[in-house]
Amino acid sequence: MDRFETFMTGYRELHHAARGAALEDLAPECRCPECPTYNDCTEGAGERLYCLVGRSFGCVTENLGCICQDCPVYRELGLEHRDFCVKGPEAARRYERSLP
Template identity: 35%
Template sequence: MVEFEDLIEELDKLGEKERSKEIERVAKDCVCPHCPSYNECADKKLEYAFCITGKSDGCIDTELGCLCPTCPLAQEYQIGVMYNFYCIRGSEKEQKVN
């Protein structure tokens, strides 16, 4: 099984365009847009996949619940339980080192 850290490492090797494309592929079922914490500002900026990309860019600032544990990507890579609220607290990698 590919670990989440390995996925991040692979993504970090890619150029900006390829990275975005690959994130789009791996996080295609990201449930953030259905989450109570998600808002219009984040929607306008097409923000998602915070577990990979880190905090919301000034849009999401209130923790009203996190759906990450129910996300297919989180389940595949066994993330989203110990760390979550990625849009506010930072990516899985960032939270792990803090």
């Protein structure tokens, strides 16, 4: 397993509250608030960690660039995709990539 698969295996074994705590621990490292694509709507909604929790809930209408590759979470988890706020999270993207 690579780093992301190891993280997700541990994450899925956590109870609901512990999953929330794990995301809260990572949220301050998320660089999305510094990204040109991040906007007043996403800020107001407190959206973060799209790579794990999924795409923006209707706030991102235009992709103005992605800085995920400069993010500590990106490196720590060994992520392979980007533009998560518009294209969906790493796990779903990997699954889609594996389809024939």
